[in-house]
Amino acid sequence: MALIVQKFGGTSVGSVERIRNVARRVAKWKAAGHDLVVVPSAMAGETNRLLALARELQPQPDPRELDVVAATGEQVTSGLLAMALIELGVKARSYTGWQVKVLTDSAFTKARIISIDEKALKKDLADGCVVVVTGFQGVDAKGNLTTLGRGGSDTSAVALAAALKADECHIFTDVDGIYTTDPRLVPEARRLRTVTFEEMLEMAGAGSRVLQIRSVEFAGKYRVPTRVLSSLTDPNLPVAEEADSGTLVTFEEDPHMAMEKAVISGVAFNRDEAKIQVHDVPDRPGVAYAILGPIADANIDVDVIVQNVGHDGMTDLSFTVSRSDYPKAMKILKGQVQPHVKCREVSGDEKIAKVSIIGMGMRSHAGIAAQMFRTLAEEGINIEMISTSEIKITVVIHEKYAEAAVRVLHKAFELDQA
Amino acid sequence: MALIVQKFGGTSVGSVERIRNVARRVAKWKAAGHDLVVVPSAMAGETNRLLALARELQPQPDPRELDVVAATGEQVTSGLLAMALIELGVKARSYTGWQVKVLTDSAFTKARIISIDEKALKKDLADGCVVVVTGFQGVDAKGNLTTLGRGGSDTSAVALAAALKADECHIFTDVDGIYTTDPRLVPEARRLRTVTFEEMLEMAGAGSRVLQIRSVEFAGKYRVPTRVLSSLTDPNLPVAEEADSGTLVTFEEDPHMAMEKAVISGVAFNRDEAKIQVHDVPDRPGVAYAILGPIADANIDVDVIVQNVGHDGMTDLSFTVSRSDYPKAMKILKGQVQPHVKCREVSGDEKIAKVSIIGMGMRSHAGIAAQMFRTLAEEGINIEMISTSEIKITVVIHEKYAEAAVRVLHKAFELDQA
Numbered sequence: 001m002a003l004i005v006q007k008f009g010g011t012s013v014g015s016v017e018r019i020r021n022v023a024r025r026v027a028k029w030k031a032a033g034h035d036l037v038v039v040p041s042a043m044a045g046e047t048n049r050l051l052a053l054a055r056e057l058q059p060q061p062d063p064r065e066l067d068v069v070a071a072t073g074e075q076v077t078s079g080l081l082a083m084a085l086i087e088l089g090v091k092a093r094s095y096t097g098w099q100v101k102v103l104t105d106s107a108f109t110k111a112r113i114i115s116i117d118e119k120a121l122k123k124d125l126a127d128g129c130v131v132v133v134t135g136f137q138g139v140d141a142k143g144n145l146t147t148l149g150r151g152g153s154d155t156s157a158v159a160l161a162a163a164l165k166a167d168e169c170h171i172f173t174d175v176d177g178i179y180t181t182d183p184r185l186v187p188e189a190r191r192l193r194t195v196t197f198e199e200m201l202e203m204a205g206a207g208s209r210v211l212q213i214r215s216v217e218f219a220g221k222y223r224v225p226t227r228v229l230s231s232l233t234d235p236n237l238p239v240a241e242e243a244d245s246g247t248l249v250t251f252e253e254d255p256h257m258a259m260e261k262a263v264i265s266g267v268a269f270n271r272d273e274a275k276i277q278v279h280d281v282p283d284r285p286g287v288a289y290a291i292l293g294p295i296a297d298a299n300i301d302v303d304v305i306v307q308n309v310g311h312d313g314m315t316d317l318s319f320t321v322s323r324s325d326y327p328k329a330m331k332i333l334k335g336q337v338q339p340h341v342k343c344r345e346v347s348g349d350e351k352i353a354k355v356s357i358i359g360m361g362m363r364s365h366a367g368i369a370a371q372m373f374r375t376l377a378e379e380g381i382n383i384e385m386i387s388t389s390e391i392k393i394t395v396v397i398h399e400k401y402a403e404a405a406v407r408v409l410h411k412a413f414e415l416d417q418a
Numbered sequence: 419m420a421l422i423v424q425k426f427g428g429t430s431v432g433s434v435e436r437i438r439n440v441a442r443r444v445a446k447w448k449a450a451g452h453d454l455v456v457v458p459s460a461m462a463g464e465t466n467r468l469l470a471l472a473r474e475l476q477p478q479p480d481p482r483e484l485d486v487v488a489a490t491g492e493q494v495t496s497g498l499l500a501m502a503l504i505e506l507g508v509k510a511r512s513y514t515g516w517q518v519k520v521l522t523d524s525a526f527t528k529a530r531i532i533s534i535d536e537k538a539l540k541k542d543l544a545d546g547c548v549v550v551v552t553g554f555q556g557v558d559a560k561g562n563l564t565t566l567g568r569g570g571s572d573t574s575a576v577a578l579a580a581a582l583k584a585d586e587c588h589i590f591t592d593v594d595g596i597y598t599t600d601p602r603l604v605p606e607a608r609r610l611r612t613v614t615f616e617e618m619l620e621m622a623g624a625g626s627r628v629l630q631i632r633s634v635e636f637a638g639k640y641r642v643p644t645r646v647l648s649s650l651t652d653p654n655l656p657v658a659e660e661a662d663s664g665t666l667v668t669f670e671e672d673p674h675m676a677m678e679k680a681v682i683s684g685v686a687f688n689r690d691e692a693k694i695q696v697h698d699v700p701d702r703p704g705v706a707y708a709i710l711g712p713i714a715d716a717n718i719d720v721d722v723i724v725q726n727v728g729h730d731g732m733t734d735l736s737f738t739v740s741r742s743d744y745p746k747a748m749k750i751l752k753g754q755v756q757p758h759v760k761c762r763e764v765s766g767d768e769k770i771a772k773v774s775i776i777g778m779g780m781r782s783h784a785g786i787a788a789q790m791f792r793t794l795a796e797e798g799i800n801i802e803m804i805s806t807s808e809i810k811i812t813v814v815i816h817e818k819y820a821e822a823a824v825r826v827l828h829k830a831f832e833l834d835q836a
Contacts, residue, residue: 053494079484082480099561144517
């Protein structure tokens, strides 16, 4: 008998029939003798509907009031799911974020969880109750409603699992696990039975988008064993089979396991970014801040940042931003930054793709980077930027080569072989 | 400068454009120097949509979970209305029921307000803020979400006005006040500039349905001057004009005013009830309870109850129930009650109408009942049941005479004359 937190995404609770299926799945786990805490997202489309209403009234909605509106979507599915469970004869009870309470900071629309009071939930679990907790939301110290931002229900689920010291956190989604790369692009892509937190973190950041990145950080920090699995299978699939499905995100604690592991776990890619280059800036302290400070002030997230060794007291700084932020970023750089830092030129390119190889095994294997660059060169793909971390190598290439790059790297690192 | 609570119904906030109009109206009152607390209902149709979802999952929804779901409709409009006000440059802030907090009992789906903590609201008002409060909902002593039942936003508004000792409570709705009778039936119907709480209470009970009956009781108990006025007028209507529009529900405190008042204030009617007669029941203590107890246990509300003086140790008991409860009530009476109380027969009739005349002046004028019965007799309308209170006389007649009865009574009591 285990304590399991199960999170269901918007598609999984997108209709009355699907909510009923979620209830059947949860009831099955309960009947197998487990304690269950369930975190449903808002019904698919509901959060967008609420945001659209808000934006019609206020193009830049007041963040506090936006959270008041946006938090309702998850509250509805929590109540509905509790009803569906009760209808199946399962004792169930829903909690909103403030009822739990999930205490957050006051950063409306992107609040961070500070603490979770698990006492009431534990009492209900001891009473044999399935506890349904409204994901995505919390309450700040002053009693204001807050939301955790897009995908925040994943974070709610992992944080609840940490607070309750759950045995496992199940993230039910519309894919059946983490793959070596996107199977739509590479039919030979394989599902990984396990993946480390570090790899998962790099994959999520690199655009694999199965789990929200903050939830992965949370899982890593509190060492919550987290399983990504499909909500599209038959809800009556035997528990023993379901318990072994999907991909388990683990810690690299067992050195023996790490040795056995493949060098590379996956190839990730992202075509939603744009590249910006600031040419010939004076190579002196503070210049990177002078360029990127105004970008950060405008709430534009910067991803890959590359600065080469300078020459003649000058250097080039390149970075990528989300493609939707590209025009705004260029305007700031040309209008505000260029006159100030006295660089020669600001140029950019929207037609880029970011491709990364990720793997814990990379740490102990030399020549991985060389193999990646050779593979791309043999395919005639020019590399525009390179950035590396402990377990990831990222290249920025022309958008038109994205698919080819993913395919050849997937094959070169033998990811298609079990 | 006054403190005013303004409540807007579901139709008044039924679209983004209408919410914007509500914001304009509130901003206008604020600009005129008043302090405003605004209580919006859920957008028209939203509560029904949520209830339908709930009933699909659970034909008899769990009341606690139903409140979790149903309470979201008002939360959405509160946030949206606050945004619309902020967009107009008006300082505004929304509160849910639990944030205020509106403490209720634990009778889910029909909770009653116990107390309202007005401290935070008063502070915001002192800061020049328009306070938007989510109507219809509260929180019980254990922190469960509760709702006040259909039309509960009226009650929220009046209760807030009482707690804040507001100068006036405005109930904005889709009619421009209380009429002597339904203008769709009698074109000569006049809008009343004032009506007493007692009359209003009887009118609401008799089916006039402009204000929820519990809100009227609340207003009476705490002596909250409450004005019913139209939200369909131009939102830019001058404040001085709007302040004098609609119908003000008052107290009969000024005997001079009472003397000047018309004997009868209005004619109310209701065609949604059915009549049930229990014939020849033993005329002994406890028999009324033996008949009506099982009806109450089945949550069926009974309206007019008439029992005549008995004869030969036997009596007849008649009463009306909502037409939708009629089949259920008949089943209980024939299956459960008749074998037990040993009455001769249980009969019923769905084709009835209830017509009432209401007026504070009735108390000090003899012969009102006689005049009512004569008027109906002259029209050839047979009276099936009669029930009276201090300020109301109700008759039950055949459904087909309902309109004729309302018209002739409206004319006989000179309600068409100012």
